[in-house]
Amino acid sequence: MSSGSPGEGRAAVVIEDDLEIRNLVCAVLEQGGFQVTCAASGREGVDVVREKAPTVVTLDLGLPDIDGYEVLRRVRSGSDCYVVVLSGRAEELDILTALQAGADDYVLKPFRPRELRARIDAMLRRPRVEQSSPPASAPVQREDSGAAANRSSAALLRVGSLAIDAGTRTATCAGVELQLTKTEFNLLLELVSSNGAVRTKNELVRISRGQDYRGYNFVSRTDERAIEVHIANLRQKLARADGDANLIATVRGVGFRIMVRSDSPR
Numbered sequence: 001m002s003s004g005s006p007g008e009g010r011a012a013v014v015i016e017d018d019l020e021i022r023n024l025v026c027a028v029l030e031q032g033g034f035q036v037t038c039a040a041s042g043r044e045g046v047d048v049v050r051e052k053a054p055t056v057v058t059l060d061l062g063l064p065d066i067d068g069y070e071v072l073r074r075v076r077s078g079s080d081c082y083v084v085v086l087s088g089r090a091e092e093l094d095i096l097t098a099l100q101a102g103a104d105d106y107v108l109k110p111f112r113p114r115e116l117r118a119r120i121d122a123m124l125r126r127p128r129v130e131q132s133s134p135p136a137s138a139p140v141q142r143e144d145s146g147a148a149a150n151r152s153s154a155a156l157l158r159v160g161s162l163a164i165d166a167g168t169r170t171a172t173c174a175g176v177e178l179q180l181t182k183t184e185f186n187l188l189l190e191l192v193s194s195n196g197a198v199r200t201k202n203e204l205v206r207i208s209r210g211q212d213y214r215g216y217n218f219v220s221r222t223d224e225r226a227i228e229v230h231i232a233n234l235r236q237k238l239a240r241a242d243g244d245a246n247l248i249a250t251v252r253g254v255g256f257r258i259m260v261r262s263d264s265p266r
Contacts, residue, residue: 011054014038015045017064025058028113042066046074054081056120061087069101076102082123086111095222099229104183122209157192159258162247164192173241183208184234191248191258200255201227231256
């Protein structure tokens with residue numbers, strides 16, 4: 001990251017019990033302009049996150065006191081920071097559990113410092129508020145508030161009972177606000193903005209990384225599975241809000257799309 005990188009002047013917390021790895025991650029973040037605080041245990045890490053209110057947290061799963069998944073849940077209960085899990089656990093179940101618990105990314109150890117820097121740099125380029133309008137005939141409706149006081153506000157995107165405000169980064173379904181992670185919101189916004197068009201898993205992986213992501217462009221099966229987990233979480237949250245869990249449709253072998261009104265059964 002250069003001196004003008006997205007991380008400049010922001011706080012970061014490194015939760016890692018291995019001193020060598022902790023120092024390496026700390027150096028990577030400091031080079032990106034972060035003010036870094038380190039913690040060698042889970043409880044200390046949670047306390048530091050609450051105190052520092054960081055933009056980014058890196059988290060090891062194998063901590064000496066409490067499980068990394070529990071640390072993640074505690075962090076998520078009071079913070080919307082970006083969380084990158086750094087772990088030597090390569091089993092798919094570990095990766096999916098971390099993503100389901102609220103991690104934004106999962107990087108296997110040993111990792112390449114330049115890749116870690118690129119991934120964090122990409123995350124910090126979010127939010128990416130897409131301003132392109134859908135076709136005039138699109139079932140997705142873009143509404144202007146019409147009030148002079150609100151002219152600077154972003155327009156709303158609506159599909160059925162789902163409404164997304166890209167400006168405030170909020171989404172409601174049947175009048176209930178959805179509690180989404182940054183990655184979930186970005187993916188939902190992309191799908192709704194696409195107005196029924198299919199988005200491949202590769203495209204959604206790059207959306208989750210950041211629109212201007214440069215550097216590590218390889219998309220692995222683990223990356224694709226991460227997208228599947230995020231989509232599953234979105235469906236569950238839509239269902240809990242009394243919405244339509246089938247609003248996001250799977251296109252087998254390709255990716256996902258939003259079911260617009262014209263797709264509804266007659």
